[in-house]
Amino acid sequence: MGVQVPPPAPNNNNGIFMSLSVQKVREQDATVDFKATLAPNAYETELNNWFSKKSKNVSVAGFRPGKVPISIVKTKYMGDATNSVVNTLVDQAIREIVKEHKLRIAGQPKVTIETADSDKGFECKLEVECLPEITLKDFSAVECEELVVEINKSDTDEYLKNLHESHVGFEKELKKGKAEWGDKVVVIAQENLGKVDSKPQELHLIKDVEDPVLKTMLEAIVGHSTGDKFEVTLKDPNSKKETTLHIALEAVHASKKFKLDDEFAKEYGVENLDALRAKLTEVHTNDHKKLTNLYHKRQILDSLHNQYNFALPKSAVEFEFQQIWSRLQDEIAASKGRGDVEEDINLDEVKVEYQKIAERRVKLGLVVSEIAKVHKIELTNEDIQKAIIEEATKNPNYAKEIIEYYTKNREALQSLSAPLIEDKVVSFIFEKAKKKQTKIGSKELPSKLKGVLPGYDDDSDDSSKKTAKKTSKESSSEDTSAPAKKATKKKGE
Numbered sequence: 001m002g003v004q005v006p007p008p009a010p011n012n013n014n015g016i017f018m019s020l021s022v023q024k025v026r027e028q029d030a031t032v033d034f035k036a037t038l039a040p041n042a043y044e045t046e047l048n049n050w051f052s053k054k055s056k057n058v059s060v061a062g063f064r065p066g067k068v069p070i071s072i073v074k075t076k077y078m079g080d081a082t083n084s085v086v087n088t089l090v091d092q093a094i095r096e097i098v099k100e101h102k103l104r105i106a107g108q109p110k111v112t113i114e115t116a117d118s119d120k121g122f123e124c125k126l127e128v129e130c131l132p133e134i135t136l137k138d139f140s141a142v143e144c145e146e147l148v149v150e151i152n153k154s155d156t157d158e159y160l161k162n163l164h165e166s167h168v169g170f171e172k173e174l175k176k177g178k179a180e181w182g183d184k185v186v187v188i189a190q191e192n193l194g195k196v197d198s199k200p201q202e203l204h205l206i207k208d209v210e211d212p213v214l215k216t217m218l219e220a221i222v223g224h225s226t227g228d229k230f231e232v233t234l235k236d237p238n239s240k241k242e243t244t245l246h247i248a249l250e251a252v253h254a255s256k257k258f259k260l261d262d263e264f265a266k267e268y269g270v271e272n273l274d275a276l277r278a279k280l281t282e283v284h285t286n287d288h289k290k291l292t293n294l295y296h297k298r299q300i301l302d303s304l305h306n307q308y309n310f311a312l313p314k315s316a317v318e319f320e321f322q323q324i325w326s327r328l329q330d331e332i333a334a335s336k337g338r339g340d341v342e343e344d345i346n347l348d349e350v351k352v353e354y355q356k357i358a359e360r361r362v363k364l365g366l367v368v369s370e371i372a373k374v375h376k377i378e379l380t381n382e383d384i385q386k387a388i389i390e391e392a393t394k395n396p397n398y399a400k401e402i403i404e405y406y407t408k409n410r411e412a413l414q415s416l417s418a419p420l421i422e423d424k425v426v427s428f429i430f431e432k433a434k435k436k437q438t439k440i441g442s443k444e445l446p447s448k449l450k451g452v453l454p455g456y457d458d459d460s461d462d463s464s465k466k467t468a469k470k471t472s473k474e475s476s477s478e479d480t481s482a483p484a485k486k487a488t489k490k491k492g493e
Helices: 015-019 040-055 070-101 153-166 212-221 262-266 273-307 314-337 347-374 381-393 396-408 410-432 442-449 481-488
Strands: 021-028 031-038 110-117 121-129 143-150 184-190 201-204 229-235 242-253 434-441
Touching: 021 070, 031 040, 031 070, 040 070, 040 110, 040 121, 070 110, 070 121, 121 314, 143 273, 143 442, 153 273, 184 212, 201 212, 212 229, 212 242, 262 273, 273 347, 273 410, 273 442, 314 347, 347 410, 381 396, 381 410, 396 410, 434 442
Parallel strands: 143 434
Antiparallel strands: 021 031, 031 121, 110 121, 184 201, 184 242, 229 242
8 A cells, every 4th residue: 555755744752653663674785674663552542632633623413513423423534544554654654764973865765664553552654865975076087088179270271161152142132034943932821811910931942851741842933933822742751641721932043153252251240351361260169178178078988987986866767767768758759750661670789788878877866966065166147148148049039038948947957057066067077077188189089989989980971071960968978879870770771
């Protein structure tokens, strides 16, 4: 029989609680088992006290308020009395455990009621998971390779060349001919003609888009001219539902190829090529700095993981596992929705890998939390506000709602704050760690990151064009992307 543990009540060491016996039964890893008992006569007295208080306010037909016979009160409210007394005793038992055994409880204890009866008394079992006692080690024992990336002139020339080749520009004047692949168009698309809130939208006519609905729409636009009006039928690949859109082609702008000169530089808000070179160097320096910071972070978290060994709260590990496992299931479902075909994979093997990831995350979370507490590493209001603004700028159309969500949702704010605290702790350790500086060129960075940061394991990728877009949680050693990719990869890839 289970019971919901109520919020802590005011402490009460008088009366019946003096007779409540709480004994440790077993201690294993992070779990301590207790048994709480109350003699039959004491339990009966506690029930009678509850009925006595209740009878003062009970109204039953044929009796005046407060004059209802106690036997009738017991018959009518026995279930309520039992639940109330049991919850009160469980709450008191937990207080005794915390007070006498100096335990730091992790989450709600698992409570099993063995007996709650006037003849047999009260007995319950409490399975208490505890946070470990962590003794912090010397940070100077942490070893870290400090990467310093040097950008030379040839690197900047290559950045400029890649930017020029990938740049897409358009003529300011309207195109007189028909829309072709590579052009930019402005359209108004609406299901119902004359809809007043329909807004013009810009589209780049690119052939190799993945979205089948958008691809159909772009194909329908190619071959039309400014001022044309036509219809296109779109089919949802999941629901197979068809929708007819009325398209008004407001404008067509031909693509424009720029020469590598000062006019091209002005496309990026600078006066000339020299200024653009300086800007590119700055951007890539910052990108490299983000990546090297993640590289350092990985080493530090690896070191902490290897340095500390203690029993983990099973419920915390299970919760973390379910979180990452659920994300994998969502990714598999999304893959099926896109028409991807799953490989034959051994989900049991993947589960083992995810279980290890969950255990690592919980362990590092506890260590990082202890370091932050002992060394008083905290977030400032400015840190929190900056993080909220950064989240809002990711989706400017809903910036106000996002800011309000984090401002009013304590749990969401904590999830946003946790990686920031982690970064502060890592920076604190990095300053004290034993560092060996290694200077490398820009082209050497991807090989250093291979196998260390997610996204740098595939040799077929052009790693030189990667940027630090992973979040600290995704890019640290607790990466979960590899199993998910394996589970959703198309056959033949």
